Amino acid sequence: MPRHANFQGAHRLPRNIFLTPRLSTDTEVKEPLVPEPIPIEKVQTGIPEFDLILRGGLPRGRIHLLEGAPGTGKTTIALQLLIQARAEGRRGLYITLSENAKELESTAASHGWSLDGVAVFDIVPVEAQLDRQQSVLYPSEVELGETVRLIIDRIEEENPEVLVIDTVSELRLLTQDQLGYRRQILALKQFLQDRRCTTLILDDLTHQYSSTEMHSLAHSVIVLEQSERSYGAARRRLRIAKMRGADYQSGWHDFAITRENVLVFPSLIAEEHQSDFEPTLMESGLPALDELMGGGLTQGTTTMLVGPSGVGKSSIALQYVTAAVRRGDHAAYFSFDENFKTLELRSVALGIDIAESVRRNRLGWRRANPSRLSPGQFVWQVRREVEDHGARIVVIDSLNSYLSTMPEEKALVLQMHELLTYLSNKGVVTILILAQQGIIGDVQNPVDLSFMSDTVVLLRFFEVEGEVRKAISVVKKRTGVHELSIREFRLFPDGMQVGPQLMDFRGVLTGVPEYGGSAEPLLTSQAETG
Incomplete structure (x- = not known):
């Protein structure tokens, strides 16, 4: 028997294994042909x-x-x-x-x-x-x-x-x-x-x-x-x-x-909605408030107004909405907590008439009923205001009621995150209102969504010499420099005013501050001074 016979038999390959011929450097490798997709009627x-x-x-x-x-x-x-x-x-x-x-x-x-x-x-x-x-x-x-x-x-x-x-x-x-x-x-x-x-x-x-x-x-x-x-x-x-x-x-x-x-x-798939825009600042019309905010709210960002009920969160949101309408921008306001008549009366008391803006279709106002509205329907309504009417500012008042439309908190966070990303991609200024539990002292958040916000504005009641006052401060802003000071603000019949920094107080954010200065009011109405 030839010597090479045993050699070949010992190295015989299994039937399911094939040797691939070695290609020379001159061999042209052709890419496999990919068939064109057949259009489907x-x-x-x-x-x-x-x-x-x-x-x-x-x-x-x-x-x-x-x-x-x-x-x-x-x-x-x-x-x-x-x-x-x-x-x-x-x-x-x-x-x-x-x-x-x-x-x-x-x-x-x-x-x-x-x-x-x-x-x-x-x-x-x-x-x-x-x-x-x-x-x-x-x-x-x-x-x-x-x-x-x-x-x-x-x-x-x-x-x-x-x-x-x-x-x-x-x-x-x-x-x-x-x-x-x-x-x-x-x-x-x-x-x-x-x-x-x-x-x-x-x-x-x-x-x-x-x-x-x-x-x-x-x-x-x-x-x-x-x-x-x-x-x-x-x-x-x-x-x-x-x-x-x-x-x-x-x-x-x-x-x-x-x-x-x-x-x-x-x-909603936020990645499918991209747009080019200049990240300009949106002003409120109140110089002191814009100064506190570092010049205004940046387009494509989300601002959360956090504070107890009645502290003035909706009023600040209305201030930005009215300023946008006066500049010729379209605004959208989604209210879960109050009807239009109540909001109109409150806006008139602040010197802001939103009814005319709604009639002229410059302001899209929607009453969102949590017991009848599905989360997907709400997101679709927001999209219609942005895509059909070109809304540049969207207010959601409030997140507490929106939470009640979804029993699972995880689903709420995911859906809200996708909506905020979509609004950011569209260059919309978004204002979220979150009412905290409690009035003075131990105030707590029902849900923590501050990580999804670019700017967080904190509002507080505080007591001085038997009088309840209000304080405002910016605790976070990702898109620029902002004031670190705490200011007093008040709501007068002739509008909103933001005062100077509270220099003589300590512990304002606790609701019961220590006061070392004059007990005179820090702000007075224009009607009182005029």
């Missing part, structure tokens, strides 16, 4: 914000699963899709196994919609029909295959471009054979794909197998959720759980069903 849902989440709408000619417990809004969204198809001149068909045509018409009428021009085919018990104008069958007495055959026949007859099947749970109840059920659904899926029909299948999750079966067969899965609060309106959310071959915005998105339509509030 989209079908608009009739809900603009929903289409924004879907990056243009539902992929055309595919099967989409819309699932959620009863009452989450599946039928309403499906009707909106068919009404949009009708408006664009496309044929639509609604096949229902859970409601009859009259019930669907009633649901549409509750939103001010009409189903004229939308074909409806219902398969429900005859006892549920008041007017037998539609085809009527008994699902409990019909085999699953026969029901699917009826659905296919109706689709061939109507030849729809957009189809809704409500609900797949009713189909699942027609058979106890899971394999047979899957075969029938696969046959229906192949039939719909061959016709290039955009199909929305509803699932109310009443059967334990229906959801898992359809997840693997559908191209897209959209999940609806409704959660009840301990007090106030229920919160509705949706998310895209799956969408093959198409881009979409992931995560949960709040939505609401109103009298007229469905409103979806896409979750």
Whole structure:
């Protein structure tokens, strides 16, 4: 035996290992060809914000699963899709196994919609029909295959471009054979794909197998959720759980069903909203206050006004809002704690009339009801003021009430951080008002959000010779130099005044300072001196 035979056998490579030939320095290495992405046609849902989440709408000619417990809004969204198809001149068909045509018409009428021009085919018990104008069958007495055959026949007859099947749970109840059920659904899926029909299948999750079966067969899965609060309106959310071959915005998105339509509030991604702006200073119109602030508030920053209730936080915010409106800027004020009439009376008492600014659309004022408002809806309202009206200053009054819209403090911090980052990227001056617990002495914060603020202004009550006075100081400013002094300020009928530094006091921030100077008032009203 040749000597090299044992040598080769001992070093024989395993079958799944291959030697790569060594390339010479002259060999040209070609980059692998990357195929161009195939553009996907989209079908608009009739809900603009929903289409924004879907990056243009539902992929055309595919099967989409819309699932959620009863009452989450599946039928309403499906009707909106068919009404949009009708408006664009496309044929639509609604096949229902859970409601009859009259019930669907009633649901549409509750939103001010009409189903004229939308074909409806219902398969429900005859006892549920008041007017037998539609085809009527008994699902409990019909085999699953026969029901699917009826659905296919109706689709061939109507030849729809957009189809809704409500609900797949009713189909699942027609058979106890899971394999047979899957075969029938696969046959229906192949039939719909061959016709290039955009199909929305509803699932109310009443059967334990229906959801898992359809997840693997559908191209897209959209999940609806409704959660009840301990007090106030229920919160509705949706998310895209799956969408093959198409881009979409992931995560949960709040939505609401109103009298007229469905409103979806896409979750905010601050990185997608960048803008170039000059970080100029926004003045308040009060020289002493601007001097304390280091010249004013810098655009693209967040200022937090912290202090006990009644110390003047909202009044300072109104001062900046009014100054911005006088310069020709648009301002937005979101109030959780008081109605417009109360705010108007208080502003007039300070020499500020905000009612005229609201009438001229220079000031966007919104009453935010924590018990009815979802966090996503609030963020969307802020975005509309900034993107649609060009707001340069936004006031949120107060964070305490905003906290009550979200039971989880962690979720509040994350959502507020994203909103503040968005406003900063847009060059907006943001003023947050945080009411502390207590009045004088041991004053505490209900939640610490100071780390998200660029400027923190501290306001305090303090007592001197039987009189309650107010002090203001800037304890933090990231974007420039500010005064370290503590000043007195007062609210007079003719406006707000900020006084000189409190030189003769020690312990003002504790609420009970030691005083070594004159007990005369540090500030007097212009009316008193005039």
